[in-house]
Amino acid sequence: MCIRDSDWGAPVAWNTALLYYERVTAVVGMSVPYFRYPIGVLTKQENFGDNFWYMVYFQKPGIAEAEFEKDIRRSLRMI
Known part of the structure; x- marks a missing residue:
């Protein structure tokens, strides 16, 4: 499965890929860079x-x- 999302949805896409790595083959996050730390920061x-x-x-x-x-x-x- 490939997940693509943008803006506020990008962190959701990345975290979905991290949580379900055995199902997700690719992830694309647009408009917002990937952050390794929690969004609260x-x-x-x-x-x-x-x-x-x-x-x-x-x-x-x-x-x-x-x-x-x-x-x-x-x-x-x-x-």
Whole structure:
């Protein structure tokens, strides 16, 4: 079986391949690099300082929602 996923699904694809290595013959993760450490490490602001990292941005309840709700049509176009 070959698994291909991108963005937030890429870590799921890699971990599926690790857990079921006897079934998975290939794995492709797109848009997000492979990390050997848990994804929780990637969502801590202190790891990035002032650099913008969207995974951190979406961890704080209400902030992204407030920005998107200012102009919903524009927000959807940007996605």
